[in-house]
Amino acid sequence: MSTVTRRPRDTEFSSGKGDVLLEASDVLMQFGGLTAVKDVNMTVHEGEIVGLIGPNGAGKTTFFNCLTGLYKPTSGAVRLSGEQIPPKPRKVVRAGMARTFQNIRLFGNMTALENVMVGTYCRTTSGVLTTILRGPKFHREERETRVKAQELLDFVGLGHTTELLARNLPYGDQRRLEVARALATDPKVVLLDEPTAGMNPQETQQASDLIFRIRDTGRAVVVIEHDMRFIFNLCDRVLCLVRGEVLVEGTPEQVQSDPRVIEAYIGTGEDDDFDDDDLQEDPA
The missing domain is CATH 3.40.50.300 (P-loop containing nucleotide triphosphate hydrolases)
Structure with missing residues (x-):
């Protein structure tokens, strides 16, 4: 133990x-x-x-x-x-309120940064039309989301994994990445x-x-x-x-x-x- x-x-x-x-x-x-x-x-x-x-x-x-x-x-x-x-x-x-699971549920073909960015989207306000047209508001929120996601990777000790695919991370790092994604929802x-x-x-x-x-x-x-x-x-x-x-x-x-x-x-x-x-x- x-x-x-x-x-x-x-x-x-x-x-x-x-x-x-x-x-x-x-x-x-x-x-x-x-x-x-x-x-x-x-x-x-x-x-x-x-x-x-x-x-x-x-x-x-x-x-x-x-x-x-x-x-x-x-x-x-x-x-x-x-x-x-x-x-x-x-x-x-x-x-x-955010959670992690017994069995890791990451997007394996996405990078560590992208996985955390997914968690932040519940706090963004761009509508469907703005997202499709990729207007100024969309680009501003996208930049802010990337910055926040990187800060959270640094917070959980995974700042070096930004561009690595989630599936290629060691098991312990995958666990921490799940925590970073949960924190991205601002719980x-x-x-x-x-x-x-x-x-x-x-x-x-x-x-x-x-x-x-x-x-x-x-x-x-x-x-x-x-x-x-x-x-x-x-x-x-x-x-x-x-x-x-x-x-x-x-x-x-x-x-x-x-x-x-x-x-x-x-x-x-x-x-x-x-x-x-x-x-x-x-x-x-």
Whole structure:
């Protein structure tokens, strides 16, 4: 399991005590007779990093899909900055929430810069006619978009990849490119679905540093992850989902020491062989 160094929370946005940005109230998601998410509540504050953990099949990604409009919840509400947002991905992004996915979803035949530019277009105002005719407004926004995309590549540490095709980038760089594209939508809240999956320890540390930098801009971050050391060293609060319900919520120290969390991951059979150090915070 990877080692992640905790970074001091030393900025005005780092306490997680800011305004509530994201609020999910009694979110229920049913597929026929199957209840995948059951009455889940979550609040996320400005400058806060919240972790979402749980065994496979606990409903974590389904909950993310409800938050971001990919699924329309059976009941419940999702509010961003106090305003209820409709379950439509385009409107969710425009409202100020962006995400990445478990499986990388880049445009492989486009350059890194072009991939990030795609994310900025939800904030441009050129209409169809202006775009077709390529008038002055179109060219101005295109220049501004390229500048912003390059700044975001620099921000995530990929400034050298501007003209490289996304498909030719190393795996860890592709993950960071997805984050840059999400940031290009100018979100208030960023949702990351298993951002360190398949990464080596060095790449995992880079991912942690990047998430802290995002937090330091005042944005909130919600992270799904199976790497317990990564989560417990990264987050201000952690929610553990089991069978679609919140089993426990609290600080990393509270969650990692809760016997219900250990039981949820490993069961209570007498033959279970498990080292509970896997749920303990890395001393580093």
